[in-house]
Amino acid sequence: MHDSALLFVEVGAVLLGLSLLSRLANRIGLSAIPLYLLAGLTLGSGSMVPLDAGAEFFQFGSELGVILLLVMLGLEFSPTELATSLKSSRMAGIMDAALNAIPGAVFALLLGWGPVAAVALAGITWVSSSGVVAQVLRDLRRVGNRETPTVLSILVIEDLAMAFYLPVLSALVIGASLLRGTTTLIVAVLVVSVLLFATLRFGKVISRLFIAHHAESLLLGVLGLTMLVAGFAQEVKVSAAVGAFLVGIALSGRVAHNAQQLLSPLRDLFAAIFFLFFGLSTDPRTILPVLLPAALLAVITIATKTFTGYRAARMAGIGVRGRWRAGLILAPRGEFSIVIAGLAVGAGIEPQLAPLATAYVLLTVIAGPLLSRMADAAWFRRWVTPRVAPGPVSA
Amino acid sequence: MEKVDLPGIGVRHDVITRAGRRIGVVSYRDGAREIALFGVDDPDASADSVPLTDDEAAALADVLGASLMLGQLAGIRDQAAGLFTEQLLISAGSPYAGEKLGATKARSRTSTSIVAIVRGPDVIPSPTPDTPLEAGDTLIAVGTRPGLDALARVLTDG
Numbered sequence: 001m002h003d004s005a006l007l008f009v010e011v012g013a014v015l016l017g018l019s020l021l022s023r024l025a026n027r028i029g030l031s032a033i034p035l036y037l038l039a040g041l042t043l044g045s046g047s048m049v050p051l052d053a054g055a056e057f058f059q060f061g062s063e064l065g066v067i068l069l070l071v072m073l074g075l076e077f078s079p080t081e082l083a084t085s086l087k088s089s090r091m092a093g094i095m096d097a098a099l100n101a102i103p104g105a106v107f108a109l110l111l112g113w114g115p116v117a118a119v120a121l122a123g124i125t126w127v128s129s130s131g132v133v134a135q136v137l138r139d140l141r142r143v144g145n146r147e148t149p150t151v152l153s154i155l156v157i158e159d160l161a162m163a164f165y166l167p168v169l170s171a172l173v174i175g176a177s178l179l180r181g182t183t184t185l186i187v188a189v190l191v192v193s194v195l196l197f198a199t200l201r202f203g204k205v206i207s208r209l210f211i212a213h214h215a216e217s218l219l220l221g222v223l224g225l226t227m228l229v230a231g232f233a234q235e236v237k238v239s240a241a242v243g244a245f246l247v248g249i250a251l252s253g254r255v256a257h258n259a260q261q262l263l264s265p266l267r268d269l270f271a272a273i274f275f276l277f278f279g280l281s282t283d284p285r286t287i288l289p290v291l292l293p294a295a296l297l298a299v300i301t302i303a304t305k306t307f308t309g310y311r312a313a314r315m316a317g318i319g320v321r322g323r324w325r326a327g328l329i330l331a332p333r334g335e336f337s338i339v340i341a342g343l344a345v346g347a348g349i350e351p352q353l354a355p356l357a358t359a360y361v362l363l364t365v366i367a368g369p370l371l372s373r374m375a376d377a378a379w380f381r382r383w384v385t386p387r388v389a390p391g392p393v394s395a
Numbered sequence: 396m397e398k399v400d401l402p403g404i405g406v407r408h409d410v411i412t413r414a415g416r417r418i419g420v421v422s423y424r425d426g427a428r429e430i431a432l433f434g435v436d437d438p439d440a441s442a443d444s445v446p447l448t449d450d451e452a453a454a455l456a457d458v459l460g461a462s463l464m465l466g467q468l469a470g471i472r473d474q475a476a477g478l479f480t481e482q483l484l485i486s487a488g489s490p491y492a493g494e495k496l497g498a499t500k501a502r503s504r505t506s507t508s509i510v511a512i513v514r515g516p517d518v519i520p521s522p523t524p525d526t527p528l529e530a531g532d533t534l535i536a537v538g539t540r541p542g543l544d545a546l547a548r549v550l551t552d553g
Contacts, residue, residue, distance in 0.1 A: 076403040085402055134403065144407060144419045144431025144441035149399050156402045257424065322439030381437070 010054035040279015065274030074248015092312035093157035101126040120344035129334025147322040173347035199250035212254035286355040294359035332368030490553035497524025507538030
């Protein structure tokens with residue numbers, strides 16, 4: 001077959017398959033991320049269906065997927081929301097980082113992986129999946145609940161922290177010498193700080209570059225600006241993802257709202273390719289040996305995450321049941337953990353990191369929503385508040 | 396009334412009733428609205444939530460606003476002898492047709508209170524001094540007998 005014909009056949013068949021998986025995920029009330037990862041693993045190296053013609057497309061598509069994931073995340077938050085979340089939940093954010101990043105780092109060191117891999121695994125266990133958590137909130141009709149603002153604030157702070165973490169990690173994975181590494185690191189943090197300050201301060205000016213109601217020009221413009229900034233960010237070793245995130249934060253008002261709706265189908269397409277590609281580039285035979293460590297890490301960090309949410313909700317004056325709900329809903333790790341693993345694996349720092357991250361994300365992303373449903377079960381509610389009799393309390 | 400930001404989703408407004416029950420209204424970014432009713436045994440969880448369209452939300456607001464006004468009127472009549480409610484028409488010749496409610500200075504000149512304006516099928520509960528008056532509006536006013544008579548004269552003659 002002709003080259004481009006083969007490309008269409010391969011990509012088309014894969015997309016059709018992903019569409020079926022997405023429907024299946026929706027039917028059983030799960031996030032589609034684990035299914036995409038599994039699909040990638042089964043189609044990947046060492047399996048019966050080789051994807052050669054599409055390889056380049058999938059690689060570029062997955063990089064675009066990361067950028068789109070991040071710009072959409074930035075678009076969701078307005079600068080004022082970032083500021084208020086930082087103010088009200090700073091303590092929760094610090095506790096979240098300490099309780100969930102440290103187990104990952106310690107785990108990597110215990111496996112004898114070296115400091116850079118430890119920083120990467122710390123990030124993987126730290127960040128909850130905003131996408132999955134938001135989905136579970138809606139599915140379980142908890143958007144109106146009183147603990148929800150606490151949950152969302154933690155997610156916002158984690159995402160903002162990623163704007164600093166990712167450049168640090170990018171600097172670490174390439175840092176050849178200690179001196180060069182440190183310089184790159186300081187430059188990266190400075191660049192992000194300046195950019196973040198500029199977007200918070202002058203976001204309105206950037207938004208005025210676009211016309212909110214003209215869909216075509218808005219789509220091309222926002223996508224163009226995002227890729228442009230992502231490219232430059234990549235060039236100065238700040239990571240393309242962070243550049244895209246900052247563009248998302250900088251845009252506000254109607255421009256942000258409309259851009260979000262226009263980019264959302266593109267994000268769905270390329271994010272699916274990103275998860276698939278991550279699965280593709282992981283050898284399924286490497287999963288089995290790390291399954292046990294991954295399960296152990298998942299149990300530990302689901303526990304620490306639950307504790308984080310529990311304490312944060314308590315600080316916000318939420319009752320016992322609400323604290324458990326806030327804790328358990330934060331358990332799933334997802335897109336960010338895979339982005340971090342992708343960054344580390346791309347630089348070739350630890351061959352076992354990719355399979356471990358894959359297994360870890362699969363486990364938490366499947367267990368998380370199930371645990372969240374458990375928090376609503378009658379027996380669980382009785383167990384956490386044994387003395388309160390169910391039923392209406394007389395006034 | 397409590398306002399809480401939901402980053403990435405929208406805002407939630409809560410009303411806590413005197414009996415301690417909580418009712419929340421979640422306004423999503425995309426304009427969708429949802430009413431959340433909170434349980435008694437778990438005060439942090441919305442026991443049920445009802446999504447509302449624009450029309451449904453407007454209808455609900457109207458019903459609550461109008462019944463509140465009628466309830467207040469009935470209450471005044473029962474409690475305070477000597478207070479009356481009256482419906483007064485703004486005629487086309489009234490000096491205040493096309494003016495703002497504040498221009499009548501009804502409260503300071505006649506010690507009456509205008510609690511609502513009926514305009515065609517609509518009711519404007521609790522109008523502010525900035526609410527514009529139109530010919531054909533019916534004002535619902537509460538006051539003493541002499542006060543209401545004075546208000547009627549003010550509205551026709553200025």
